[in-house]
Amino acid sequence: MSETIIQVENLSKKYIIGHQPQERYVALRDVLTNGIKSLGQRLRPSKQQVPDPCHEEFWALQDVSFEVKRGDRIGIIGRNGAGKSTLLKILSRITEPTRGRIAIKGRVASLLEVGTGFHPELTGRENIYLNGAILGMSRAEIGRKFDEIVAFAEVEKFLDTPVKRYSSGMYVRLAFAVAAHLEPEILIVDEVLAVGDAQFQKKCLGKMEDVGKEGRTVLFVSHNIEAIKTLCTRGLLLEKGIIKLQEDVYTAVDLYSQLNLNSGINHIANIPLTSSLLLESFTYKIFSNELEFSLKIRSHKEDSYILSAVILLYTITGVRLALIDIGNKQQTKIPLYANQTINYFGKVRDLNLIPGNYKLGFAIQTTSGWIDRYQILDVLIEESINQNSTIFKYPSTVRGIINLKYDVEMSII
Secondary structure, eight states: OOEEEEEEEEEEEEEEEEEEOOOOOOOHHHHHHHHHHHHHHHOOOOOOOOTTEEEEEEEEEEEEEEEETOOOEEEEEEEETTSHHHHHHTTTTTSOSSSEEEEEEEEEEEEETTTTOOOTTHHHHHHHHHHHTTTTTOOOHHHHHHHHHHHHTGGGGGGSBBBBGSHHHHHHHHHHHHHHHHOEEEEEGGGGGGGOOOHHHHHHHHHHHHHHTTTOOOEEEOOHHHHHHHHHHHHEEEEEEEEEEEEEEEHHHHHHHHHHEEEEEEEEEEEESSSSSSEEEEEEEETTTTTEEEEEEEEEEEEEEEEEEEEEEEEEOOHHHHHOOSSOOOOEEEEEOOOOEEEEEEEOOOBBOOOOEEEEEEEETTTTTTEEEEEEEEEEEETTTTTGGGGGOGGGGGTTTTTOOOOOOOOOO
C-alpha cells in the first residue's frame, strides 16, 4: 500500500472582507475616534459584540479533509471561487490556515501565479540556484540539472538578465522548468500554465506526467478539463470551499460537468442597453452538435432603430472563435416603436468544437453605433455520442479548437 504523503484534516480558511462606509468623506477626527473605540473594545470586550457593518467574514475553505498517496496525480477542479487556489497556497505554506491540520512528507515545489517564487532583481541563472537552495538542494545537485532546466525553458539568451525584464511567458517557462526539474517529492501547479503558448503547455503536461510516473506526487488545478483527464488519476471537486467529491478523475469530471450544466448561466434577461432599448432575453440551448439561440430586444421609446446584430462565440480565455450575422441582409434601418420587440432566432447546425467551456455574447448596431455585450453566457460543450469520426479516438487536448470534416483515401503500392 502506498505511503500517505499529504494528510489534511478539517482545514478551514477565513478572510475578512472590508466594505466602504456609505459616507463619501471621512474626517481625520472620525478615523482617530474609530481607532480608539476599536482599541477599547479589544481591551474590554463585552459579552455581546456588535457586528461591524464595514467587515464581512468569508470562508474560502470549510472543514476540508483528504489524503494523498505517494505517486498520486490529483486534479483539483471547481468553479471560480470554489477555494482551489486558497488550498494550494496553504499546502505551499504561502498562506496560514485559520484552523485545521496539515502533514506533508517531502519537499514541495509550487508554481501558483506569475510573479511568485522568483526575486525580480536577480537573473534567471541566480533564481535557479536560489530556488534549488530553498528546496534544500546543494549547488552540485542544482548544477547537474541546470542545462536541462535552461533547455526546457528556452531562455538561453536571457539567462543573465534580471527576471523582472522577462515577459510573462518567459517567466512562467523558467518557473515551471525550475519547479519540475529540481526533483521535489510534491509538485503543485495552478492555472498559471494558461499564460504559456499551446506548445509549451503540451511540454508542461508531458513533464508533469513524467514526474508522476517517477513516483512523485502532482497536485494540478486547471479549468482545462481535458488536461485534467489526460494527466490526473484522481479528482478532487471543490464547491464553495467544501469538498463535493473525491473519486477517480473521470467520476469527478463528470459531476463537475453536470454541476456546470445545471447551474451555468444559459440565459440573461432585462438588461438596459440604451436609454431606449432593453435586452428582454438572450438564451441558448445545445443539442448534440447544434447550437440554438434566441435574442429579444424591446424598445420602450419611439423612433428606435436597429441596423444589424451579431452573435459572438469565444473560448474561455477570450479568443473570438466565430461571428454569426443575424441582422437584416439589406442593411436598412429597422424601426421599433414603443413597446415593440424584435426577436432573433437561429441555429448553428455543425458546431464542430472540441469539448470544453466557451462564452457566448452579442452585439447590435443602432444609429448611435455598436452596443456590445461580450462573453456574457457560459457554454459547456460535451463530447457528442452521435459523432462517429475517427478523430474522436484522440483526446481533445491534441485536436485543436475545431473538429474538421474530411475525407481521406489510403493506398499501398
